[in-house]
Amino acid sequence: MIGSNNALCYDGDTVRFQPGFISPPSDPASLIQSQIKMMIEEMYRMAGLSFVTGTRQEMSGIAKQWEFERTNQRLSEFSKRCAAAERKIMDKVARWMGLEIEYQATYSSDFGVTDITTDLKNAQAVLDLGLTDELKVEVTKQVLASYVPELSADRFDAIVESLKHSEPDYNEPVSPEEKESQTPLPPEPVPKDEE
Incomplete structure (x- = not known):
């Protein structure tokens, strides 16, 4: 233990090396730390998770x-x-x-955010084109996958098979006669003398 009675004295003018704490230079350590940080950022970039590193890029x-x-x-x-x-x-x-x-x-197998309303509108737009029955089945598969993703594989296949064997009239254009029969007629006005 060094105290006032046994302290080592030196003459600063004549002594070439001054006493002090010996420590290695910090340059190699900072270089290693910067390399580690760059490697971590590169791993996140390669994984497509660059937002984790905190660096924001305008995209x-x-x-x-x-x-x-x-x-x-x-x-x-x-x-x-x-x-x-x-x-x-x-x-x-x-x-x-x-x-x-x-x-x-x-x-x-799909972790995307699905907008069911948009999927149904797009499916109806494809069905309205009146293309082949095979395409209608494929559109139905996509609608089922979007609307009821928790459906079991057996039930999914059963629905698709029933669609293949059913009459494909769900997409046929409505004839003008059917439109008239489906549109309710407005009520006839009541004559003033009956009021």
């Missing part, structure tokens, strides 16, 4: 839409890997238990 609506589509695609790929992992786990459990289990893992 157009189309650029944001493309960025969201990339994020949606990555989430979809991740959900497929999760479903595959779940099936493998279930297969191992079944083999361990000595059972034969049929197991189906279903994960969502």
